[in-house]
Amino acid sequence: MTEFTPWASAFGGALIGLSAVLLLALNGRIAGISGISSAVLPPWGGRIANGDMAWRLAFIAGLLAAPLVVQMVSGEPIEQTVSGNIGLMVVAGLVTGFGAVYGGGCTSGHGVCGMSRLSMRSILATLTFMATAFVTLFVMRHIVGV
Amino acid sequence: MKTLAGLICGLIFGVGLVISGMSNPAKVLNFLDLAGSWDPSLAFVMGGAVLVTFIGYRVVLNRATPVLSDVFHLPQKKDIDGQLLTGAAIFGAGWGLGGFCPGPAFTALPLMSTGIMAFFPALLIGMWAGRMAPGILAARA
Numbered sequence: 692m693t694e695f696t697p698w699a700s701a702f703g704g705a706l707i708g709l710s711a712v713l714l715l716a717l718n719g720r721i722a723g724i725s726g727i728s729s730a731v732l733p734p735w736g737g738r739i740a741n742g743d744m745a746w747r748l749a750f751i752a753g754l755l756a757a758p759l760v761v762q763m764v765s766g767e768p769i770e771q772t773v774s775g776n777i778g779l780m781v782v783a784g785l786v787t788g789f790g791a792v793y794g795g796g797c798t799s800g801h802g803v804c805g806m807s808r809l810s811m812r813s814i815l816a817t818l819t820f821m822a823t824a825f826v827t828l829f830v831m832r833h834i835v836g837v
Numbered sequence: 838m839k840t841l842a843g844l845i846c847g848l849i850f851g852v853g854l855v856i857s858g859m860s861n862p863a864k865v866l867n868f869l870d871l872a873g874s875w876d877p878s879l880a881f882v883m884g885g886a887v888l889v890t891f892i893g894y895r896v897v898l899n900r901a902t903p904v905l906s907d908v909f910h911l912p913q914k915k916d917i918d919g920q921l922l923t924g925a926a927i928f929g930a931g932w933g934l935g936g937f938c939p940g941p942a943f944t945a946l947p948l949m950s951t952g953i954m955a956f957f958p959a960l961l962i963g964m965w966a967g968r969m970a971p972g973i974l975a976a977r978a
Contacts, residue, residue: 706849717842728943729965733965773862827929
């Protein structure tokens with residue numbers, strides 16, 4: 692069981708939205724994590740020369756620093772339960788990464804930014820990945836029993 | 838300046854993921870578990886994020902250009918194609934398996950759990966393959 696946290700979740704969500712709005716206002720970019728992180732992987736093309744690599748790497752550095760900053764400010768360890776099943780997590784990582792980039796976005800790019808732009812592509816993508824996520828979880832937890 | 842803006846936006850995004858509980862796979866998986874230990878918190882994360890973004894984007898897009906760049910880089914594709922829906926379906930399956938979407942994988946990495954150390958390198962390989970796949974498939978066709 693995990694505790695229902697409507698206020699913290701809505702506040703955290705609002706921060707995610709603030710980040711997305713700032714990134715568009717300042718750099719003119721969509722805050723899609725799979726787009727940003729897949730673009731720093733090779734082949735790089737002209738990205739390093741035109742300066743579009745630096746802000747992406749800095750965004751990722753900010754993401755990586757965030758849990759450490761929260762821990763420092765709150766003085767408490769971050770609550771997190773991650774499966775220790777290495778095989779399952781490797782498969783999950785491959786599938787998650789492939790699908791997010793092949794489909795042009797994940798929870799942030801399609802879910803937050805795309806739905807906020809009322810993009811039909813993003814709305815359909817979000818409905819699709821929510822549906823397969825619900826089904827996968829149901830199969831794994833209630834039928835397979837992992 | 839674009840780099841500093843990137844860092845600040847990444848930090849705010851990451852703090853949002855951590856505070857919201859989205860960075861905890863147990864909370865994500867319980868959100869997906871309608872038939873069991875359902876935790877509706879993630880609907881509030883999505884609601885808060887979309888509400889702020891929906892309003893903020895409208896204000897921002899009234900400007901002719903972004904503050905630090907010459908042009909708004911907005912996705913131009915409009916067509917609903919197989920790649921979009923196949924990719925989304927595959928992504929959802931991975932999300933339901935591991936409980937990590939890409940953002941939370943980054944915020945979980947510094948905490949170095951066994952699961953994320955297995956998940957993260959695989960995520961990058963998957964992303965790379967997802968980027969290369971359209972070109973490879975087009976060359977074969």
